[in-house]
Amino acid sequence: MSRLRTPLSLYVHWPYCSFLCQFCAFSKARVPAAGIEHYRITTALLKELKTSLAAHRDKELHSIYFGGGTPSLAKPQHIARIIEAADSLVPLAANAEITLESNPTLAEINKMRDFKQAGITRYSIGVQTLDDQTLARMGRLHTGAEGLAAVDRAKQLFPGKVSFDMMFGFAGQSLNQWQKELDQALQHADSHISIYQLTVEPGTPLFRDRNAQRVILPSHDLQAQMYEAAVKICSQRGFRHYEVSSYAKEKEAESVHNKGYWQGRQWIGIGPSAHSRYIDPSNGRRLSTMRFPDIQRWAQHCDKFGHGTAKSAVISDSDAKQEAVVFGLRMLDGISNSRFAAVANGQTLESYLLMEQVQQYVHDGYLLWDSVQGHLSPTERGLQVIDSILMDITP
16 A cells, blocks of 8 residues: 655745736736746746755645736746646645636636646636726726626636635625625636635735725724625525635535645745745754745746745744644634644643633634534634634633
């Protein structure tokens, strides 16, 4: 019998965008006037890939995620080269999930078939909202109708493997508007949807507009009602709320890659600003690394050193324990003693957590604790306020 390989995930950051959204705080850059240096970026990614995966050949890639930025601006043949190179270094699992993020512009819709041929198995589309005025105000270059058309097209090419993002909490948005918008979007949904509350991140145009009171966002109470409405409407449409921001019709539709983060799987990130978390095979230490965010500096380091790592740090045992609980309780399935013990040197959840507070949240209907199996999970009610709960139950 062959030895089971340790699961590994790969994140590939494509840094360029055709437009810069007013709310986005991710590392990205507008497409240069002279165009994207496709060959240079792809060459740097391949060098970093080879260097980064060299020590992990005994593992197995369960997922690859092309994020950004807007990776659908990349050339499909370059995406294919990265997938093939990754597979040659660390073998892809038989059912590996390979996701590509895309915006629903006509140019990107027309490339879907080429991306499928390149090896993409799952397609994620940034629809965000169906309201054309909000889309324009946020700097998006597509309409609501084009967003839904992109979802419909993707379902033809990636049946059962299409996800799209929606957001709530925009300026001027009412609860009734959000409910109608989400219900309309779900009529086009495949088997997965991600729903996010609009957050105001420092350094973004939205942050400056909000602080200058040029934009008035819905109140916290109204945003909470929108969140609750999303859970209810998705449930009525057959979508299970399996993670704070994610809904799926069946277990097979849940995001393998994102679940890897929440379940503590090791992952390697390549590309500008990409993060990694893995166990160093040479000494068994848990490491956290980050690449240079500046595209040119990152590419130059890849050319010279084979990677663009800007920072590397050892994850302490205490941080590893806390991360296991924080990430695990983002999911409705929660965290088990066995998963926690794997990063806690055999320690149990019951001996680590502040159990008096845990039991109070269990009594109040926010958490579920199985003392026999040693398993902790949030209720639907608890998932909505999980950040506050975590502050109370972790040392």
